[in-house]
Amino acid sequence: xxxxxxxxxxxxxxxxxxxxxxxxxxxxxxxxxxxxxxxxxxxxxxxxxxxxxxxxxxxxxxxxxxxxxxxxxxxxxxxxxxxxxxxxxxxxxxxxxxxxxxxxxxxxxxxxxxxxxxxxxxxxxxxxxxxxxxxxxxxxxxxxxxxxxxxxxxxxxxxxxxxxxxxxxxxxxxxxxxxxxxxxxxxxxxxxxxxxxxxxxxxxxxxxxxxxxxxxxxxxxxxxxxxxxxxxxxx
Amino acid sequence: xxxxxxxxxxxxxxxxxxxxxxxxxxxxxxxxxxxxxxxxxxxxxxxxxxxxxxxxxxxxxxxxxxxxxxxxxxxxxxxxxxxxxxxxxxxxxxxxxxxxxxxxxxxxxxxxxxxxxxxxxxxxxxxxxxxxxxxxxxxxxxxxxxxxxxxxxxxxxxxxxxxxxxxxxxxxxxxxxxxxxxxxxxxxxxxxxxxxxxxxxxx
Amino acid sequence: xxxxxxxxxxxxxxxxxxxxxxxxxxxxxxxxxxxxxxxxxxxxxxxxxxxxxxxxxxxxxxxxxxxxxxxxxxxxxxxxxxxxxxxxxxxxxxxxxxxxxxxxxxxxxxxxxxxxxxxxxxxxxxxxxxxxxxxxxxxxxxxxxxxxxxxxxxxxxxxxxxxxxxxxxxxxxxxxxxxxxxxxxxxxxxxxxxxxxxxxxxx
Numbered sequence: 274x275x276x277x278x279x280x281x282x283x284x285x286x287x288x289x290x291x292x293x294x295x296x297x298x299x300x301x302x303x304x305x306x307x308x309x310x311x312x313x314x315x316x317x318x319x320x321x322x323x324x325x326x327x328x329x330x331x332x333x334x335x336x337x338x339x340x341x342x343x344x345x346x347x348x349x350x351x352x353x354x355x356x357x358x359x360x361x362x363x364x365x366x367x368x369x370x371x372x373x374x375x376x377x378x379x380x381x382x383x384x385x386x387x388x389x390x391x392x393x394x395x396x397x398x399x400x401x402x403x404x405x406x407x408x409x410x411x412x413x414x415x416x417x418x419x420x421x422x423x424x425x426x427x428x429x430x431x432x433x434x435x436x437x438x439x440x441x442x443x444x445x446x447x448x449x450x451x452x453x454x455x456x457x458x459x460x461x462x463x464x465x466x467x468x469x470x471x472x473x474x475x476x477x478x479x480x481x482x483x484x485x486x487x488x489x490x491x492x493x494x495x496x497x498x499x500x501x502x503x504x505x506x507x508x
Numbered sequence: 509x510x511x512x513x514x515x516x517x518x519x520x521x522x523x524x525x526x527x528x529x530x531x532x533x534x535x536x537x538x539x540x541x542x543x544x545x546x547x548x549x550x551x552x553x554x555x556x557x558x559x560x561x562x563x564x565x566x567x568x569x570x571x572x573x574x575x576x577x578x579x580x581x582x583x584x585x586x587x588x589x590x591x592x593x594x595x596x597x598x599x600x601x602x603x604x605x606x607x608x609x610x611x612x613x614x615x616x617x618x619x620x621x622x623x624x625x626x627x628x629x630x631x632x633x634x635x636x637x638x639x640x641x642x643x644x645x646x647x648x649x650x651x652x653x654x655x656x657x658x659x660x661x662x663x664x665x666x667x668x669x670x671x672x673x674x675x676x677x678x679x680x681x682x683x684x685x686x687x688x689x690x691x692x693x694x695x696x697x698x699x700x701x702x703x704x705x706x707x708x709x710x711x
Numbered sequence: 712x713x714x715x716x717x718x719x720x721x722x723x724x725x726x727x728x729x730x731x732x733x734x735x736x737x738x739x740x741x742x743x744x745x746x747x748x749x750x751x752x753x754x755x756x757x758x759x760x761x762x763x764x765x766x767x768x769x770x771x772x773x774x775x776x777x778x779x780x781x782x783x784x785x786x787x788x789x790x791x792x793x794x795x796x797x798x799x800x801x802x803x804x805x806x807x808x809x810x811x812x813x814x815x816x817x818x819x820x821x822x823x824x825x826x827x828x829x830x831x832x833x834x835x836x837x838x839x840x841x842x843x844x845x846x847x848x849x850x851x852x853x854x855x856x857x858x859x860x861x862x863x864x865x866x867x868x869x870x871x872x873x874x875x876x877x878x879x880x881x882x883x884x885x886x887x888x889x890x891x892x893x894x895x896x897x898x899x900x901x902x903x904x905x906x907x908x909x910x911x912x913x914x
Contacts, residue, residue: 284595285620330620364619370672371617375594375601377667378658382590386574386659387581388560391725392522392830401836402792403860404800412804412861413870419801419820422642423880426627426822427887515761516779517786523827533786558718575712576719583720583736633824641822 285327286334287368289316294365301365303341310342336476337361446478459490459499510536511544518548524567524652553661563662564652565608574659590657596634599625600650603635604663605672608647713739714747727770791834802828803853806838807866808876810852817851819888820881 291301293312299305317323317331341361446462462475479490479501492499513534518525531541545568549561558576562569572580581588592600602617603609614622626648629635634654639646650663660666716737721728734744748771752764761779765772775783795803798821805820806812817825829851832838837857842849853866863869 284598285618287619327620334619364616367617368619371602371605372598374605374666374668374672375597378601378604379592379597381658381660381666382592384659385577385581385590387577387586387588387590388562388571388574388656388659389577389580389584389586389719389723390522390569390571390656391723401854401856401860403835403837403857404795404803407795407800407803407861409861409863409869412800412807413875415797415801415804416808416875419805420875420878420880422822423820423884425642427880427883509759512759512761512776513779513782516775516783517761519762519773519775520783520787521790533782533789556712556715558715558720559722570722572719572723573715576716579716579736580719580723584723627822630823631818633826637823 286313286331287365288372289313289331290334290338290365291369291372301362301369303362306338306361306365307342310338313338334361339476456500456502459501462501510534510540511547514541514544515548518561518568518570521569524562524564524569527566527568530568549661560661562652562655564655565649567652569652571656577659588657595625596629599629600634600654603629603648604650604654604658604666605669607649607663608638609649610644610647612644614648713737713743714750717744717747718751721764721771721773725773727765727767727772730769730771733771791831798823799828799831803832803837803857806832806851807853807857807869808872809881810866811841811850812852813847813850815847815888816885819884 290306290309290313293309293316294301294305297305297309299308314335317328317335323331338361459475459479462479479488479499488501488503490499490501514530517530517533527538527541527545530536530545531538534541536544545561545563549563552559552561552570558573560571560573562571580586598618599614599622602614606613606617611622611626614626626635626641630637630641633651634657635648636651637646637648655662658666663669666672717733720733720736730741730744730748733739733748734741737744739747748764748766752766755762755764755773761776763774763776765774802817802821802825805817809816809820814825814829817829829838829844833840833844836854838851839854840849840851858865861869866872869875
């Protein structure tokens with residue numbers, strides 16, 4: 274409730290997070306991070322238009338928020354979660370400092386105290402001054418270098434689109450996995466994960482399911498595999 | 509006299525000049541050039557002068573003084589407005605205060621991939637790379653042109669420069685980020701369209 | 712302060728200015744300008760300064776001091792005839808293969824600002840502008856002299872001309888720029904405070 278945050282104006286996940294906290298008139302703290310987690314997730318869910326190359330950044334923060342929030346749901350995460358909390362909290366504080374500074378910088382530019390230079394070189398009669406060692410085959414080589422440098426810029430965005438898995442899709446996948454077995458190991462959910470983003474999304478999806486009380490999770494040892502079971506089947 | 513020579517070269521160069529280049533041209537050591545520049549800056553960068561000496565890293569350039577901005581702009585019929593979008597401002601601010609700064613540090617602070625915004629600022633000449641823009645070791649700093657937007661002779665004149673530059677928390681979080689990056693080098697590349705060499709295309 | 716204003720204008724004009732023009736621009740009387748100029752000259756025209764105020768009839772101009780004439784000549788010669796850097800060679804190559812090409816397209820392909828490099832290539836007679844150099848519509852191409860130097864009759868004779876000129880990556884990156892321009896209204900920033908008055912034709 275009350276996340277009356279204007280859409281499409283976020284420069285990134287930290288910006289969104291800060292806006293959510295400030296719209297609730299909270300200070301930056303662990304408690305307020307946990308408090309706005311649902312609002313954050315809802316925003317990400319409800320904005321499929323977030324460009325895929327940025328979605329991964331949003332999901333990284335989502336997973337860290339869920340770590341923090343999940344302490345309530347999954348007490349065994351106690352020790353691990355603390356480090357994450359402090360981390361995100363101070364990262365957000367720093368981000369806020371620079372965000373505030375950027376407003377000061379904007380005001381400074383707004384004063385229009387521009388400094389001007391003269392760009393004209395004094396007239397020197399030099400005629401024609403070619404690069405003596407340059408040949409046309411060297412030029413072809415230079416251009417091939419330029420073209421190669423463009424490769425990741427023009428190619429990778431498409432790859433990212435193919436790679437990014439939506440949380441919804443992952444939730445369905447986990448649900449169908451448990452539908453066929455009474456319980457399933459988290460490692461098997463991750464078995465076909467292609468990227469870190471997908472691992473995060475899977476974990477995120479798992480925590481969502483826990484929150485919705487669809488599944489329960491248990492873990493034999495710290496860092497051990499997580500066993501997911503349907504609520505009906507759980508002891 | 510060295511300071512006279514430097515003053516002449518700065519006047520004709522019409523571009524930012526490195527101390528190294530000045531030292532070469534004048535046949536002096538970098539230390540001598542640096543000392544002479546201090547003298548020149550002390551003479552120019554005071555109230556009531558119409559010329560300023562801007563400095564950025566090891567580069568210097570002459571410009572008009574901020575008090576006369578309106579007069580000069582009218583004289584040149586210049587139409588600069590200095591409007592920048594929010595992501596540009598945010599990125600420029602971090603680079604101005606923390607520069608030279610690597611892409612990884614920048615992304616750690618902004619929490620978002622910065623490849624495209626960096627490319628945009630590089631193309632507009634507001635940021636410059638020290639090294640190949642796609643090399644992860646490369647650091648970025650703001651340009652003399654950006655200082656000229658701000659109306660300051662150097663980044664040190666920015667409000668709360670020392671505080672934001674050496675903020676204890678910033679340093680700590682950045683160290684953590686760097687350690688993390690060293691331990692898991694693959695992790696940074698996930699969604700970044702430009703930082704990879706073609707051969708490292710993430711599968 | 713009047714003397715500060717005059718100093719700024721003389722600096723940025725970098726050509727002779729009449730007292731009348733100075734008085735108009737500063738909103739002062741000719742007598743006031745004359746008095747302020749006396750002050751400025753007293754400060755500059757002394758031993759040990761690298762900049763002089765030249766006064767000829769009713770015209771004034773800043774210039775380098777005669778003591779450094781040789782140094783300045785050597786420096787300018789080196790700036791315009793010395794070896795080209797790799798970024799300059801790269802820019803020259805792109806202009807050869809892609810010409811006529813605009814500055815914006817050039818920067819899109821290289822991913823960095825090309826203002827200073829373009830100015831240098833123009834001065835060396837390697838590249839020519841079709842239009843005013845600072846008009847964004849202006850396109851650039853290599854000169855006949857440069858083609859002759861390479862020993863080709865036209866750019867079409869450059870190795871793998873068709874393949875490299877229209878390489879998919881180049882076409883794509885230019886398309887990206889067009890799409891972006893359509894989706895996001897331009898930021899004013901490209902115009903750094905140097906975008907020029909017509910009088911400052913660098914060619």
